[in-house]
Amino acid sequence: MSDPVAKNPVVRLRDLRRSFSQGGVTIDVLRGVNLEIRPGEIVALLGPSGSGKSTMLQAIGLLEGGFSGLIEIAGTNASQLSGDDRTALRRDHLGFVYQFHHLLPDFNAIENVVLPQMVAGKTRGEAETRAAELLTALGLAKRLDHRPSQLSGGEQQRVAVARALANRPEMVLADEPTGNLDEATADRVLEEFLKLVRGEGSAALIATHNERLALRMDRVVRLHEGVLE
């Protein structure tokens, strides 16, 4: 028998709206987005440049204010939380991968994956074991002590993937995670990313321009004129 509680969506958006005003002009970027992502589900977010994909990921990532509507993460209504509680919700449930790796330049690969775990309260030993396991699964066993500048673009993104998964988030948010890589490398990194996310049982929402890569995910949603179709 399946557990009904486990079927609660890990993310639920209801009538999410966001407008930006610039120079007296208001642009309504998100005009009532509705979305539910189930545990373990991997969803591709497609949409032309400027359609609001990053804006939507920032909303779910609780990184920006200015939104109206419901944003629920793991059953908690995020809009009613204080700043500290939002930070805790983000830290406990979400992982992030961006187009550019944002790794700490003065720390090596394993340290970049260890640090967020120590912030979350793990011991160094536990964190190092987990980091080594993730980086090894991503083919970086021989690169653990390399700094970001000593890694290729694909390797840097793999470290960023390991960092995002380090604290076992229920949901990974990825904004063009392979957007700055050549096609062959992008394919390989995405393949490994999806395999690892599936293996971990995390859900993911992955913004991409690439229709072909989107087809490898469980579901595709498209932002068009401020709503999902």
Ligand SMILES: Nc1ncnc2c1ncn2[C@@H]1O[C@H](COP(=O)(O)OP(=O)(O)OP(=O)(O)O)[C@@H](O)[C@H]1O
């Ligand atoms: N802080 C801001 N101030 C004003 N306008 C903004 C701001 N952030 C985003 N926008 C506008 O909102 C729209 C959506 O931007 P967003 O970055 O979410 O699109 P996107 O789909 O992620 O685009 P891309 O695929 O090019 O990354 C754009 O027209 C952008 O100019």
